[in-house]
Amino acid sequence: MVSIATHQDADGISAAALYLHAFDLDLDDVEINMPEEFGDVEDEDVVLDMKPLNPDYEGTVYDHHLNHPKKRAYELHHMEIPAAGIVWKKHRKTIPKKHWWKVAIGMAGDGQTEKTPVKVIKKSPLLMERVLWTRQNYGKTIVTAVPIISTLSSPVNALCRTGKPMKALEMVYNAQTPFDIYSKSAIEAKKAVRMEVEDVFKGFGSYFPQPVRIKDRFTICEYESDYRIGGLVAIKLNEADKSTVIALNRRNGTMSIRGILASYAVEILTENGMKAGGHAGFAGGRVTEDQDIEDLVEIFCKA
């Protein structure tokens, strides 16, 4: 049995689906590990969209995260495009063309839609057609038209964020067209995620501390959720003023970092003995059990 470790997000999930298609594997033919902690792999044959925490891991890695160790036991396929794109580039000869469009899920998920290979767009021109979202605003109907390619990652991510990553993989693996990505459970997950993020923002200043701005460039906030919504919370705060946001989920100590200075924030955290890493603009980390927002504020004030 082939074993695969992959990242619990749209890129990791679509990379896994493409890998299965490339080797003509069924979901029942493989063992899938989606570790809670980024890179926490064991002895899987293949690792997708993650940098193994242990440099002595001996399998094959397809990844775009930065700073892989020079001294490592694993074989690394590294490119500066999302992992779904790396798997596609390496194996497109054996990936049935009808599944090529799935590359776009990972590209959109990691915010690099423009790196979707032209060959893929040509094969699935539907990706560039648009879906319309309508909403009512003071009695007026507002219509926004979004290219389908840009909408493919959020249903997959929503399933991952609400603790159903295997359901996400099944959905992507079995999908025949981009429309199959809007499954009923994915849409429900999207709604649940949206409400949870709204609750976090309502909670700031009442049941969560108020976000703290430091040196007008870092924003630090603390919230609590069983969902993996830190990235969304951080992006929403970042959009307001482009400060770099460190969002701490105090339920499990994970941090989501988004913004221009994400790599700088990782450096600051690492220098202070915390675990942190990621790629340009997007990063994450973890505090120890006895650390909270006050410790983060102190660290960033001194940096």
Ligand SMILES: [Mn+2]
């Ligand atoms: Mn990725």
